[in-house]
Amino acid sequence: MLLRLPTSLSEAQECLTDGAIPVGGATLVWAAWQRDGFPEQAVSLREVPEANVLGGGEIGAAVLLHRIDERVPEVLRRAAAGIGTGAVRRTATVGGNIVGSTLRCLLPAALVLDARARVLAAEGPFDAELGEVLAKKPLLLSLRWSDPLVSGYRKVAEAPGGPPPLVVATAVHPGTRPVLWVAVRDGYDFLAESVPCDGGPDSVLDALGTTALAALPAEAREVVREQVLSTLQRADDH
Structure with a gap:
């Protein structure tokens, strides 16, 4: 397998035109390739500046999870800190987690930030909704958002061998x-889901009760309620 390391968007476009497969941090795809066979070419964005931005309302797809710090909102920082082990976080990338993982641990944080994606195709870069990125899995360049007033994140304790733990993100x-x-x-x-929050906690909880979140199991709804109340209190104190 030839691993290509472009240093510019134009070089990355050329790799895509040539059929190179995005590799991310290789923490997820490597096992699949060992099982199913390696592609002829793979492409990593780790040398592309636009994929390594961090801060100013943007994070690049090639940013390693362990680098995510106070330059991003709390919800995204805490989500990244809770992924895998330290060794995993020193290898895994934002793009690999959002696009290449079924767990998508960063996705709830990206959703509450109302983030938009910057992606790269053979024709060039363009902006896309997160839903389009998840459905079509293009080559992600970065995520962009407007900073929230406050944000929060809660991950319930994981049961060994069970399903992925419940995650609730708020902003x-x-x-x-x-x-x-x-x-x-x-x-x-x-x-x-999103609701106006200028009418007090009870009004907010009532509004959320009319959304798809109301169909969650009772235990999950209680975690959502606690996280919402905590976030609203912090917003009032801000």
């Missing part, structure tokens, strides 16, 4: 009418 975005975003990973399913 309050400022505006004429502040908006609360809530995203949940329940097993392998993801839900995200």
Whole structure:
């Protein structure tokens, strides 16, 4: 297998045109390739500047998870810190987790940040909704967002050998009418909802009760309630 390491977007485009397969941090694809066979060419974005940005409302797809720090909102920082072991976080990338993983541990954080994706195709870079990225799995360059007023993240203790642990991510975005975003990973399913949050906690919880989040199991709904109340309190104190 030839691993190509472009240093610019134009070189990365050429790799895609030639049929190179994105490799990410190789923490997930390597085992699959060992089982199913290696591609003729793979491409890594680790030398492409646009895929290594960190801060200013943007994070590159080639950023290693252990590098994610105070330059990003709390929800994204805490989500990254809870992924795997230290050795995994020193190898795994943002793009690999969002696009290449079934767990997608960073996705709830990206959803509550209302993030948009910058992706690369053979024709050039373009912006895309997260849903399009998850469905079509293009080559992710970066995620961009507007910083929230406050954000939060909770991951329930993991049962050995069981399904992925419940994750609840929250963020309050400022505006004429502040908006609360809530995203949940329940097993392998993801839900995200947003409601105005200028009417008090009871009003917010009532509004969330009319969304798809109401169909969650009772234990999960209680975790959502606790996380929402904590986030709203922090927003009031901000």
